[in-house]
Amino acid sequence: MTPRYPIEGVVSWNMNTTCNYRCSYCTQRFVDDRGQWARDLPRFLDAFRALPGDWEIKLSGGEPFRHPDFLDAVQALVEGGLRVSVVTNFSASEAELARFAELTRARPGLLSASLHREYADTDAFLAKAVWFAGIHAGPVCVTCVATRETLPELPGLKARFEAAGIAFKAQPEKQDRDVIAYTPAERDALLALGGHANTGRIDPDFEGRPCWAGARYFIVDHRGEAFRCYPARRYRTERLGNLLDGTFRLGRGAEPCRYTYCNCVVPQSRGMVDTRGGQ
Ligand code: SF4
Ligand code: SF4
Structure with missing residues (x-):
């Protein structure tokens, strides 16, 4: 069955490889140069504005807030009538985050904050997420990679974040771009958390x-x-x-x-x- 025409299109724009973290499970850690970013913003913006119909631009990286012209790009996209979402490690300053919320207020998108426990303090991260959810007009969610070590702690973390009103989603760990070989019990635990980003699945096959x-x-x-x-x-x-x-x-x-393996949540x-x- 062919699904209905999606009214709003979505672009996932990996706008830079730059990141201030070096997570052990980062799928980009083998990228040759982790200091690259989209330089010709006017031409990108022209191309996005020329897309037919309504579109959402989902900014990610690397860490998009480390793009040297990140907030200018957000402003230009918003002025071009596009919805702007972002996937971030949430290490940006409160001033930068507040500006993002302000710029996107008229047509807000999702802020997806990735909790990287090798770098971020969980209590401070939760407090920042609650603060940000209070000033952002769009939805806010927190994601966390289900490494073998982290997986047993995720149900407790999910309960804590959700008790504070913040949606919490697990992400399967990947190595060489494939989901790691979880045991059947680990897969069950991951599915009980909602699977990959609450899709109810871990590594689905939609071929054909x-x-x-x-x-x-x-x-x-x-x-x-x-x-x-x-x-x-x-x-x-x-x-x-x-x-x-x-x-x-x-x-x-x-x-x-x-x-045979779809890892595209959108x-x-x-x-x-x-x-x-x-x-
Ligand atoms: S924050 Fe994201 S992009 Fe940066 S090292 Fe960690 S997983 Fe990779
Ligand atoms: S892997 Fe298949 S189902 Fe997933 S986004 Fe690509 S074409 Fe669509």
């Missing part, structure tokens, strides 16, 4: 199902390289061109998924693919 990724969702990096979704980038298939050199082409409709959670029975 029509998916709007490529037409109403795509990913783009700091150089403008665009792909249908994360598995497409991994396998260097279904490249959509480059946003900055005029070769970018959006797909026209829902096309069959070609991959298409799953926005109804862009029929997820029933996918795991």
Whole structure:
């Protein structure tokens, strides 16, 4: 079954590789140069503004708040009529976060704060999340990577955050881009936490199902390289061109998924693919 046309499209923009942390489980820790960022913001903004219909731009990195022109980019995107969301390690100052909330107030997006316990103090992180939720017009959630060591603590952490009114989601740990070999008991524990980002699944397979990724969702990096979704980038298939050199082409409709492992939360959670029975 082809899901209905998604009214709002979503772009995941990995706008920099720069990060102030070096988490042991970071999927980007083997990136050659972790000091790169999108430099030609005007051309990126022109390309995003030229997308057909309504779009949300989901900023991530690296750590997007470490992009030297991060708040200017947010402002320009907002002025271009785009919804702006962000995935962040939440280490930015309160002043920067408050400015983000202010800039996005008219059409707020999600702030997803990743709790990295190798760097962040949990009590301080929770207090900051509660403070930010009080000034941000959009939703706020906290995510935490379910390493083998952390997994037993996640139910308690989830209860604590949710008692304070903050949604808490687990993320499976990945090595070499695949979910680590959790034991059956660990998988059960992860599913009891809601699976990957509350999708109810850990590493689902939607191969062959029509998916709007490529037409109403795509990913783009700091150089403008665009792909249908994360598995497409991994396998260097279904490249959509480059946003900055005029070769970018959006797909026209829902096309069959070609991959046996979907780690893209946006298409799953926005109804862009029929997820029933996918795991
Ligand atoms: S904060 Fe995110 S991008 Fe930075 S090192 Fe940790 S996992 Fe990687
Ligand atoms: S991997 Fe996921 S996002 Fe990509 S085409 Fe398949 S279902 Fe869609």
